[in-house]
Amino acid sequence: MSSITRPKLSHSTANYLILITVIVVAGISQGLLLPVLSIFLEQKGVSPGLNGLNAAALYIGSFAMTLVAERLLGALGFKKLIVGGLILVMVPLILFPYLPDIKIWFILRLIVGIGDSALHYAAQLWVLLVTAPEKRGRYISLYGMSYGLGFSIGPLGIKLLGFGDAVPFWVLFICIAAVLILVLMKLPDTKPEKAEHGQLPERRFRRSLAWAWYALLPALLYGYMEAGMNSNFPVYGLRIGFDTSQISSLLPFIGIGGLFLQLPLGMLSDRYGRKKILMFAGISGGIIFMLVPVAGTHFWWTLVLLTIAGGLVGSFFSLGLAYAADILPKVLLPAANVVASFHFTIGSIIGPNLGGQMINWISPGSMFTLLGILYLLFGVAGILFRRKPEFESVLK
Incomplete structure (x- = not known):
């Protein structure tokens, strides 16, 4: 690869706010599509298994985009990839209510997944590249909070179904169109900087994993x-004695907790170091997850935990990506x-399946025991990880 000069990434508060707006609408689109389309399919008499398989198309599309995202970003640049992602999310929205065929919906969800992955990849990498290391934790945490906020707002679109099946989709279409114009x-x-000849080998994926495995x-x-929680907690709750109303009330608090603590943890990571905060959060979170079965059917204790x-x-x-940006060459x-x-995709596939098997073959609470153990092991594994600054000099 010959030496290629790329325009430097520009950064300003305005650019960052635009990226945040993009991620909020991306979160709203996912938060709206998942429940609304599931409701439609349930009303059509589609089995829960087929309903879930149809929803999986989004993850398949997202996974497919990750295979080509790096090359597309190098060819198109950040802005064009974000624009393309917004269009791929926006266009299927107005087709869902007018093409009510489950096979067509699978394809449309596939397209939405591709678009969502494209704009996420471009936006989060842009934030990582242009943010000063001492502020990276808070900025990437705000980024994560923005998606969580959008994802929490999305289900409110269900209330718009009272005005017509197509209304939620048109409202979201208009919102995304406005963001697209912005x-x-x-x-x-702008485009990401490219390295000199010989500095970006085909082993770059292996190198990034070897040098920053703990951050990834x-x-x-x-x-x-x-x-795993979204799929298995309802089963866990029903089996131990919660009713559906209690389950639907408890589940969102996992995300709500993330909204409250993302920014404080990000700021603490700027001050005390990403690795220390990840280890602390992993060990503490693992212990608390293991305490959930102890709370039994006590609603308020379960909610707090x-x-x-x-x-x-x-x-x-978000903290893992920020840590990777700290220890890897750009x-x-x-x-x-x-x-x-x-x-993330591998974890999303393994979580519901492994957690479900634990519930079926051991006990309902075993899903939390395993989850807690995994986070504890991650926290302890931080002792084994050492940053290797000499590697960075090879590519910087």
Whole structure:
């Protein structure tokens, strides 16, 4: 690869706020689509298994995009990839209510997953690359909070169904269109810097994993926790004696805890170091997850435990990426983001399946025991990880 000069990434508060706005609407789209489409399919008499398989199309699309995201970003740049992602999310929205066929919905969800992954990859990498190390924790935490906020707002769109099946989709379409216009008008057209000849080998994925494995593991754990809790907690709750109303009230508090603690943990990581905070959050969160079965059917104790545990580990994905940005050369960050996305997807697939098997074959509470052990092991594994600054000099 010959030497290529790329425009330097520009950064300003305005650019950052635009990226945050993009992520909020991305969160709203996911938070709206998942429950609304599930409701439609349930009303059509579609089995829960087929309903879940249809929803999995989004993750398949997201996984597929991670395979080509790095090369697309190098070819198109940040702005064009974000624009393309917004369009791929926006266009299927207005087709869902008018093409009510489950096979077509699978394809549309696949497209949404591709678009969502594209804009996430570009936006989070842009934030990582342009943020000063001493502020990286708080900025990437605000980024994570923004998606969580959007994802929490999304289900409120269910109330719009009272005005017509297509209304939630049109409202979201208009919101994304407005953000798309903002991106086209205000964001600078920039590309990531490329390395000199011989400095970006095909082993870049292996190198980023070898040099920053501890920073990339949180994405796997976060995907496992998020997907596993969303899929398995309702089963756990029903089996120990919670009713559906209690379960629906408890589940959101895992995410709410993350919204409250992401920024404080990010700021603490700026001050005391990313690794120390990740170890603390992993060990503390693991212990609290293991205490959930002890609370039994006590609603308020369960709520408190889920809120604190979710708050401690809810920033794992963003803090892990921030830590990777601390210890890797900039030219390896695109590859590291791809690895993190792979890990998140793998965790999202393993979580519901392994947790479900634990519930079936051991006990309902065993899903929390295993989850707690995984976070404890991660925290302890931090003792084994050592940053190797001499590697950075090879590529900087």
